[in-house]
Amino acid sequence: MKNFYLSLIFTAISISAFCQDTIYMDKDYQELDTNEDAKYFKITTPASESDAEFLRTTYFIDGTKKAEQSFNLKGKTKVYHGLHKHYYESGELFYQLPYKNGKKHGNLVAYWENGEKRRQDLFKRDKLKEGKVWNEKGEELDYFAYLIPASFPGGKEKLQAFLKKNINMPQEQKRGVSVRVVLRFTINPEGDLSEIQIIEGAPHRYNAEAVRVLTQMPQWSPTQHFGKSVATRYSLPIIFQK
Numbered sequence: 001m002k003n004f005y006l007s008l009i010f011t012a013i014s015i016s017a018f019c020q021d022t023i024y025m026d027k028d029y030q031e032l033d034t035n036e037d038a039k040y041f042k043i044t045t046p047a048s049e050s051d052a053e054f055l056r057t058t059y060f061i062d063g064t065k066k067a068e069q070s071f072n073l074k075g076k077t078k079v080y081h082g083l084h085k086h087y088y089e090s091g092e093l094f095y096q097l098p099y100k101n102g103k104k105h106g107n108l109v110a111y112w113e114n115g116e117k118r119r120q121d122l123f124k125r126d127k128l129k130e131g132k133v134w135n136e137k138g139e140e141l142d143y144f145a146y147l148i149p150a151s152f153p154g155g156k157e158k159l160q161a162f163l164k165k166n167i168n169m170p171q172e173q174k175r176g177v178s179v180r181v182v183l184r185f186t187i188n189p190e191g192d193l194s195e196i197q198i199i200e201g202a203p204h205r206y207n208a209e210a211v212r213v214l215t216q217m218p219q220w221s222p223t224q225h226f227g228k229s230v231a232t233r234y235s236l237p238i239i240f241q242k
Contacts, residue, residue: 148224170205178241181210189229191219
């Protein structure tokens with residue numbers, strides 16, 4: 001009988017040092033070695049006008065500002081703090097969202113490119129208290145969350161069931177011993193999985209089996225950001241245990 005313990009986690013971003021070096025990224029915000037095929041670039045500097053330690057500014061490749069995000073460090077973990085701002089490629093403000101000690105705290109306010117208010121959501125310590133949504137004409141719409149994370153069809157329980165049914169336990173697996181493999185992958189706007197990476201490996205048979213079963217998964221429900229499907233990077237730990 002096969003038992004698997006797993007959970008979905010967002011990848012924590014570890015930062016060991018900061019300077020004003022330019023980091024280029026592709027359309028899915030994956031870092032590149034050069035500016036070839038880059039869609040964005042970012043620069044992290046000490047924050048000078050807020051109570052946060054660092055400011056990360058992201059730009060479209062033509063130099064138009066895309067986002068300003070301030071944060072502190074706890075160990076090597078980035079903790080958002082302060083008012084974050086995001087912009088359209090036209091330079092108009094898209095939305096702003098305040099953080100306090102890593103939690104959304106205050107009013108998220110978003111705008112359409114024509115200047116009409118797009119939505120307003122009140123958060124207190126990451127909890128949504130109330131919210132409204134409008135279309136480009138200023139007409140109120142039925143409310144929906146500004147961010148809906150990607151999910152396996154049927155949720156985490158169905159994901160566990162899929163893995164339990166489809167993963168073949170390597171013959172060398174010993175009873176009472178657990179083996180962990182962590183995979184990172186992209187869920188694209190259509191819900192397909194791609195760019196699978198092993199970020200915490202095990203003996204070859206375990207790595208190969210974890211990757212194999214991931215390629216057999218059905219389409220996920222992609223992440224929805226302001227009502228639009230977007231690509232998302234996820235990490236999935238899988239623990240093999242008899």
